[in-house]
Amino acid sequence: MRSFVFPEFQIIRDEEKCGQCRACERQCAFGVHTYDPVADRLVSDESKCAGCQRCAIFCPKGAIVVRPSPSFYRPNASWSREKIEDLKRQAETGGVLLSGCGCDKPFRIYWDHIVLNASQVTNPSIDPLREPMELRTFLGAKPDLMDISAEDGDVQIKTELSPNLVVETPILFSAMSYGAISYNAFRSLATAACKSKTYFNTGEGGLPREMRDEFGKCAIVQVASGRFGIDAEYLNCAQAVEIKVGQGAKPGIGGHLPGEKVSASVAETRMIPAGTDAISPAPHHDIYSIEDLSMLITALKEATNYEKPISVKIAAVHNFAAIATGIVHAGADIIAIDGLRGGTGAAPKAIRDNVGIPTELAISSLDRRLRDEGIRNRCSIIAAGGIRCSADVIKAIALGADAVYIGSAALIAMGCTLCQKCYTGKCNWGICTQDPRLSGRVNVEIASQRLSNLITAWSHEIREMLGGMGINALESLRGNRDHLRGVGLYEWELDVLGIKGAGE
Amino acid sequence: MPRIRRSRRELYNKEICACSIFGAMNRDGERFSGAGVMKAIANMRVRGNGLGGGFAAYGIYPQFKDYYAFHLMFTGKSPQAKLEAKMELEDFLSSRFDVVSDEEIPHDEAVKLRDPPLVWRYFLLPKEGGDDSGLVRSEEDYIVDQIMAVNARIENAYVFSSGKNMGCFKGVGYPEEVGEYFMLDRMYRAHTWTVHGRFPTNTKAWWGGAHPFSLLDTTIVHNGEVSSYGTNRWYLEMYGYACTLQTDTEVIAYAADLLMRRQKLPIEIVAKILAPPIWNAIDRLPEKERKLLTTLRMVYGPLLMNGPFAVIIGTTGRMIGLTDRIRLRPITAATRGEMFYISSEEASIRLISHQLDRVWTPDGGEPVVAELNSMRKVLL
Numbered sequence: 099m100r101s102f103v104f105p106e107f108q109i110i111r112d113e114e115k116c117g118q119c120r121a122c123e124r125q126c127a128f129g130v131h132t133y134d135p136v137a138d139r140l141v142s143d144e145s146k147c148a149g150c151q152r153c154a155i156f157c158p159k160g161a162i163v164v165r166p167s168p169s170f171y172r173p174n175a176s177w178s179r180e181k182i183e184d185l186k187r188q189a190e191t192g193g194v195l196l197s198g199c200g201c202d203k204p205f206r207i208y209w210d211h212i213v214l215n216a217s218q219v220t221n222p223s224i225d226p227l228r229e230p231m232e233l234r235t236f237l238g239a240k241p242d243l244m245d246i247s248a249e250d251g252d253v254q255i256k257t258e259l260s261p262n263l264v265v266e267t268p269i270l271f272s273a274m275s276y277g278a279i280s281y282n283a284f285r286s287l288a289t290a291a292c293k294s295k296t297y298f299n300t301g302e303g304g305l306p307r308e309m310r311d312e313f314g315k316c317a318i319v320q321v322a323s324g325r326f327g328i329d330a331e332y333l334n335c336a337q338a339v340e341i342k343v344g345q346g347a348k349p350g351i352g353g354h355l356p357g358e359k360v361s362a363s364v365a366e367t368r369m370i371p372a373g374t375d376a377i378s379p380a381p382h383h384d385i386y387s388i389e390d391l392s393m394l395i396t397a398l399k400e401a402t403n404y405e406k407p408i409s410v411k412i413a414a415v416h417n418f419a420a421i422a423t424g425i426v427h428a429g430a431d432i433i434a435i436d437g438l439r440g441g442t443g444a445a446p447k448a449i450r451d452n453v454g455i456p457t458e459l460a461i462s463s464l465d466r467r468l469r470d471e472g473i474r475n476r477c478s479i480i481a482a483g484g485i486r487c488s489a490d491v492i493k494a495i496a497l498g499a500d501a502v503y504i505g506s507a508a509l510i511a512m513g514c515t516l517c518q519k520c521y522t523g524k525c526n527w528g529i530c531t532q533d534p535r536l537s538g539r540v541n542v543e544i545a546s547q548r549l550s551n552l553i554t555a556w557s558h559e560i561r562e563m564l565g566g567m568g569i570n571a572l573e574s575l576r577g578n579r580d581h582l583r584g585v586g587l588y589e590w591e592l593d594v595l596g597i598k599g600a601g602e
Numbered sequence: 603m604p605r606i607r608r609s610r611r612e613l614y615n616k617e618i619c620a621c622s623i624f625g626a627m628n629r630d631g632e633r634f635s636g637a638g639v640m641k642a643i644a645n646m647r648v649r650g651n652g653l654g655g656g657f658a659a660y661g662i663y664p665q666f667k668d669y670y671a672f673h674l675m676f677t678g679k680s681p682q683a684k685l686e687a688k689m690e691l692e693d694f695l696s697s698r699f700d701v702v703s704d705e706e707i708p709h710d711e712a713v714k715l716r717d718p719p720l721v722w723r724y725f726l727l728p729k730e731g732g733d734d735s736g737l738v739r740s741e742e743d744y745i746v747d748q749i750m751a752v753n754a755r756i757e758n759a760y761v762f763s764s765g766k767n768m769g770c771f772k773g774v775g776y777p778e779e780v781g782e783y784f785m786l787d788r789m790y791r792a793h794t795w796t797v798h799g800r801f802p803t804n805t806k807a808w809w810g811g812a813h814p815f816s817l818l819d820t821t822i823v824h825n826g827e828v829s830s831y832g833t834n835r836w837y838l839e840m841y842g843y844a845c846t847l848q849t850d851t852e853v854i855a856y857a858a859d860l861l862m863r864r865q866k867l868p869i870e871i872v873a874k875i876l877a878p879p880i881w882n883a884i885d886r887l888p889e890k891e892r893k894l895l896t897t898l899r900m901v902y903g904p905l906l907m908n909g910p911f912a913v914i915i916g917t918t919g920r921m922i923g924l925t926d927r928i929r930l931r932p933i934t935a936a937t938r939g940e941m942f943y944i945s946s947e948e949a950s951i952r953l954i955s956h957q958l959d960r961v962w963t964p965d966g967g968e969p970v971v972a973e974l975n976s977m978r979k980v981l982l
Contacts, residue, residue: 571908574829
């Protein structure tokens with residue numbers, strides 16, 4: 099059937115500059131560029147282009163420009179080009195539209211409507227270049243109050259403490275499974291997490307055996323509805339266990355790993371046959387209610403000898419705050435809350451773009467809800483979904499999060515350009531693919547350095563902003579909405595965020 | 603616990619102010635008039651702007667030492683409004699307490715202060731069976747709940763002092779004027795005095811916003827701005843402390859109450875919670891201390907008071923000076939014989955005690971503790 103869809107991108111090759119080196123041809127796994135030996139020139143099939151910019155960036159002559167195609171349908175506020183083309187594709191295939199990365203729709207990005215405070219006169223700002231500025235964060239349950247006995251200066255702590263994760267900066271790598279991303283990308287995240295004294299999350303695809311000794315100390319392992327790759331050693335080699343109930347990109351459904359990406363090594367790690375689709379069930383079939391979750395939490399605590407905090411990751415949906423409260427009562431030590439803009443390797447586009455609520459609102463309601471219930475100490479909140487820069491991190495913390503997970507941001511640090519073709523397994527940047535020719539493009543040493551640099555840079559910026567507010571320890575900003583003001587928000591939005599308008 | 607009502611948006615207006623603080627204690631428990639501390643605080647007049655001053659005095663009501671002394675402030679535009687608030691308050695008290703004595707707190711009409719409220723004191727004990735909440739709790743917890751209830755619910759009525767054998771006096775004006783207004787140099791003798799002169803940045807100063815802040819016999823005079831206010835506040839609200847007075851000093855008072863009275867933590871530990879050492883220092887300590895300090899920061903992180911502060915915490919028999927962890931607002935401590943002084947400035951101490959045995963500036967986060975040599979004198 100002839101497709102009625104325009105190419106999304108236009109490729110302009112400067113023939114003056116082009117040296118016919120065929121680098122673009124080698125770089126593009128989608129097969130956009132081909133060499134025509136007769137004409138001694140390269141030609142492009144724009145219809146295959148994902149707009150990932152690999153060719154443009156790797157062209158040694160800078161001869162290629164890839165830009166959105168200027169072709170248009172008659173402008174129509176209701177029928178945007180995307181709507182028309184999605185519809186055509188479905189008419190041509192009869193299938194569910196898949197996509198990768200997070201929701202790209204113009205829902206309000208609250209981060210960009212929140213401004214931060216700084217000290218003037220009455221309270222000195224603190225210079226992070228000269229004074230200590232502390233970002234160390236503990237993730238896990240804390241006792242309400244401590245029982246301490248003090249006799250003649252000898253102080254004994256009687257309260258038994260729950261296990262906590264310690265991070266030197268409140269930024270963790272979000273769950274991205276081996277299988278969804280390449281071995282090298284996965285290993286880069288692990289390496290960077292250890293180097294930056296934070297944690298990476300294995301996602302639901304298991305942790306390759308050979309990585310357990312070296313990287314278990316900075317790993318959070320996930321238990322998802324597919325139960326891929328789980329054994330006692332997997333649970334015990336890590337520092338925390340996360341039960342994945344939902345994901346911001348696709349609340350209500352499970353993970354999708356197409357068979358094309360299930361290589362022999364992925365299959366071994368996931369403990370499934372090679373080449374089969376790894377489709378996680380939508381719910382955990384042993385969790386149909388809160389008491390079932392409580393049993394799974396207890397089972398995991400038993401399996402790990404009560405030595406590791408248990409996290410529960412849920413997508414931010416309408417009633418999530420009440421649900422999260424239940425999850426804390428069920429014994430979770432950490433709640434990871436993933437918002438509307440959370441990324442994914444593959445999700446039905448309809449779900450990715452329409453289900454869930456923005457992280458910013460979610461963090462604030464969850465923090466408030468837990469405080470109102472008087473159980474905020476009993477868990478930590480890790481916020482995920484749409485964190486793009488250090489300012490987003492600091493705003494998340496002031497809204498009540500203990501730390502954040504970054505997913506897309508970490509991938510971008512490794513080269514990702516959010517072309518949304520993760521589900522095809524043809525990632526030209528070598529991140530979201532199992533094709534050894536492509537995944538070799540991620541050099542673990544360089545990629546982990548880029549990731550560490552990102553964490554270092556953001557941590558520096560967080561210290562700068564914190565010092566400006568006259569705060570020298572991150573714990574003094576947690577839930578401290580006093581340091582936030584909203585600009586251009588409706589009253590109800592300010593209410594949910596719990597912040598005043600700018601100038602108020 | 604009183605229900606803390608708050609609009610979904612946290613629309614409190616935090617007052618910002620800078621200040622002078624002074625404290626004097628006779629460690630033998632000998633009581634002395636307020637004249638000296640009034641003179642000392644007057645010497646730091648430039649640190650205030652006449653929009654707030656106050657005193658805490660310990661040992662002033664020996665004749666009623668077994669009763670809680672509630673100092674009430676009834677505000678309102680007209681005398682009628684003040685009396686209405688008073689009636690509402692007395693209605694509230696009568697069902698919960700046995701009031702053994704009450705009177706207007708005497709003041710000197712000749713001293714002109716701005717908008718003085720009606721200030722009244724009640725000596726009382728909880729009524730037998732007055733606590734109908736069904737909760738098993740200490741008498742003090744019960745009293746605290748009632749104070750929170752009054753401050754949060756009864757418009758125009760504020761309990762600003764509630765301990766036994768002690769009292770706070772505060773108002774809008776320079777501290778020495780407030781002292782004269784309440785005739786502290788003539789009417790009262792205390793073994794411990796703490797004083798505060800205030801420099802709020804906004805002009806709408808009100809009497810309730812002056813220092814000291816107190817809960818039971820714990821009083822706080824504070825100089826500084828707590829940049830962690832929002833965090834401290836939500837933590838304390840989880841434990842039933844209604845932050846109604848819109849100042850950061852209030853959170854220090856409640857934190858001190860929570861940690862010292864309810865949790866019975868020693869002051870050395872409390873200081874390490876409010877102004878903990880930096881991680882670099884903690885990580886270098888021997889294992890046992892490191893574990894203790896790490897645990898304290900982990901559990902009580904939300905009570906870390908960030909930003910510049912110097913504070914004098916008073917309790918019966920104790921006076922504690924503390925500065926923030928990086929000493930942005932230093933204090934000076936001094937002793938002379940049995941007298942113990944803590945002040946924002948050394949000059950004020952020298953003014954009332956020219957000769958001193960020892961003068962020092964404590965490190966950030968290091969508490970200075972003045973204690974009565976014997977509690978017998980004040981308790982019996």
